[in-house]
Amino acid sequence: MTTAENTMAPARGTPAGRARMADLVVAEWIKFRSLRSTTVTLAVLVAVYLYLAYRGAQDGYQVWQSMPRQLRPAFDPVHGVFGGPTWMLAMIVAGAVGAMTVTGEHSTGLIRATFTAAPARRKVAAAKCAVTAATMTVPGAVIAAGSYAINEAVLAGYHISIPVSGADTARLILSTTLVTPLCALAGMALGAVIRNTPATIVAVCVLFVFTPFALKSASTRWAVDAANAMPFSFFSRLAVAGNAHLVGGVESLTAAWTALAVWLAASAVIVISVMGWRDA
């Protein structure tokens, strides 16, 4: 049965002092990658969005075709693919994946094993944020670059060539890449506060989908400001080419980038402080 002799040999490894941040990051990465459902979800997400990019490019071509000839130079060649409401699905999925990295620990009780192994809770929470954000950037980047390439290829197939500046292309791809990690971190923040998985996913949907529209339909200034500060609003502002016609929305690119940075930072701060402070 048991082999009592060899098991209690002193564990040798790094000196047993502080939990090193690098070790905690690797530990969180092992947890992230060892859940097959997460990998499958992200793979499906990428596949769906590359298909949607293909369909969006076709739609863009239809728009271009129906435009009067003199307006065609003002056509936004990326509009069919980037920045539309279809991105809300990606936001929800990313938010749910992020949320479950936290609620999955609370609902199973794993959090107790985690914090018993690593009592430095804020470090654990920070490692979790770092791993989730970094990992979720990968599907974001594949979707962003892939969508861009597919759109270009489809439009080129119709002999439509409207140049997009390098700065626009970079902003488009960078902001779209950041949709998934930002929404995942925001989902983690909700998860850290709510802890219950279904309730957190409902909150993700409300925050990403319902809130921007609900606030926008309000008439007060602060509600409109708040609506513009919602991820869907500022992503829509960032993911356009230069000749796009903007209707309302976020005032400037600077405001949009600022809102994005604030969301990233605030989400991480909420995760780290709430997980560090509340009873596990």
Add this chain to the structure above:
Amino acid sequence: MVTSTLREAPPPAGLLPQAEPGSRKPDSDPMPRSRAPGSLKHMIEVNHLTKTFGRLHAVRDLTFRVQPGKVTGFLGPNGSGKSTTLRLILGLNTPTSGTATLGGRQFRDLGAGLRHAGALLDAGDIHPGRSGHAHLWALARGNGLPRRRVDEVLAETGLTDAARRRAGTYSLGMRQRLGIAAALLGDPPVLLFDEPLNGLDPEGVRWIRTLLRRLAAEGRTVFVSSHLMSEMSHTADHLIVLGRGELIADEPLQDFAARSATGELEDAFMEVTATSTQYGTGGAR
């Protein structure tokens, strides 16, 4: 009494200067560096520990020590505060007042937790979608422990063959073994087990008994809660008994059992906790 051949004379305790309760020191003195298991540093000390959840007093003014080199049984009826106490010791919950320390330091101030204390709190504390191996490897890696330790504790707990399966497919007994494997990962001087016998087959029960005795004989501090009085009477040297969140006994097992005319642990437990319940509820029957 039983299993006396396995008993080690407990080392003298309480000789080491202890830090002031609640003092916080930076984690600059990683104790395992100089540690031989059984060093007197690794006593569990609970001082005036109180935890309330809203209006519920989960534990109230608990003070006791758990010494190395012995198996200390942690007894009490359901809801008497045993699990809360274990969580407070491990820093999972913050005490309302009082302190709980390991080797004079609060657990939350320690870095690599697995090297200071191993704990099985609930066999369900695993993600069902992750394999036993991945679960242990993540915990080990976070403490800078080598992968070899994972294979060792899997072998120790008899889970080697099941290690690559998702933990959701494990039986309760296997999850219990996985929890014990996690507790052993860091080769810690202190071990806390909450109901480790749940769901184990007779072979598993015997294995736990032998394991607990051996861990104590190696000089470790072993603190184990259980409702199985017969098993406790085979395994424990010393008892801490709670009733309604308060300490009602802290004495050697033989002394406690002798409280009953029959000399049986179970009878003594029923008598003592019945009394405490009466006091606690103000005479409710």
